[in-house]
Amino acid sequence: MTKLSVICGKASEDLGKKLARKVKANLVRADVRIFPDGESKITLDGEISKKKSIVIQSTYPPVDTNLIQILSMISKAKETSSEVVTVIPYMGYARQDREFLPGEIVTMKVLAKLFKGAGASEIIAVDIHSLIGLKYFTIKSKNISAIPDLVKFFKKLSLKNPLIVSPDQGGKGRAKEFAKKMGIEYIALEKNRDRKTGKVKIKTKKVDVVGRDLILVDDMISTGGSIINATKFLKKEKCNKIFVACTHALLMNNAEKKIKKSGVTKIVSTNTIPGKTSIVDVSDTIAKAIV
Numbered sequence: 001m002t003k004l005s006v007i008c009g010k011a012s013e014d015l016g017k018k019l020a021r022k023v024k025a026n027l028v029r030a031d032v033r034i035f036p037d038g039e040s041k042i043t044l045d046g047e048i049s050k051k052k053s054i055v056i057q058s059t060y061p062p063v064d065t066n067l068i069q070i071l072s073m074i075s076k077a078k079e080t081s082s083e084v085v086t087v088i089p090y091m092g093y094a095r096q097d098r099e100f101l102p103g104e105i106v107t108m109k110v111l112a113k114l115f116k117g118a119g120a121s122e123i124i125a126v127d128i129h130s131l132i133g134l135k136y137f138t139i140k141s142k143n144i145s146a147i148p149d150l151v152k153f154f155k156k157l158s159l160k161n162p163l164i165v166s167p168d169q170g171g172k173g174r175a176k177e178f179a180k181k182m183g184i185e186y187i188a189l190e191k192n193r194d195r196k197t198g199k200v201k202i203k204t205k206k207v208d209v210v211g212r213d214l215i216l217v218d219d220m221i222s223t224g225g226s227i228i229n230a231t232k233f234l235k236k237e238k239c240n241k242i243f244v245a246c247t248h249a250l251l252m253n254n255a256e257k258k259i260k261k262s263g264v265t266k267i268v269s270t271n272t273i274p275g276k277t278s279i280v281d282v283s284d285t286i287a288k289a290i291v
């Protein structure tokens, strides 16, 4: 009889397989068909443990499709397993964690109810945009950091007098932790985002980065706006190479090309979102958080 199963959604197939191997679980695959009207038809293939299941799927675009799929998988797992640990490596909607403008819906509050209602016993996220999002969950919830995995990668590069840079004040803590683990210094730029148009601007006056290699650290890249603005500013200040380290690379609307064009040498992200830049594996870190 299966003691532990990993039910792996299509959006996190590779990461799910790696996780199943690491926690020595039976892998349950999801066969997904998308009907012409956009509905998902999911069939699970494999034995589900009566004791404990781990359901894993990131909710990157198509966000709502991936979301309904993971909710459905949790619900199916709960029919058999008494415990359903839910891993959402990239948590979509995490930036919608407070009412910035009057009338805005805090979608993270809605998600907290949906995941509990579907049957999740515990939620694990990797570098969720802000911990505020997890406060709405009334079941056990945990955020794990991919910084040690990213740092391991960057420690292998030979960089010129490197400096960690956060593109905004909100990411200062992340930059500080990254810098501490690298054993180097950090700075945090000041960024302004227009809440209506989404446009970002750097407010910082001057920084001393002349001739230094920089690692821009962020939790996620969506349109690339934050990274491109920071890169343009830092290039004007005559830095040497700019690398980007982020956990979740969504890279919407040709963002990778635009970021490279602005002067970034390399984008390094993790496999919470599969793609060309996701060269850092976080399956080990997730496995350690589960067992």
Ligand code: R5P
Pocket: 167, 168, 170, 171, 200, 218, 219, 220, 221, 222, 223, 224, 225, 226, 227
């Ligand atoms: C913002 O607070 C986040 O940490 C990211 O900097 C931001 O969400 C990235 O979005 P974009 O790539 O569209 O600027």
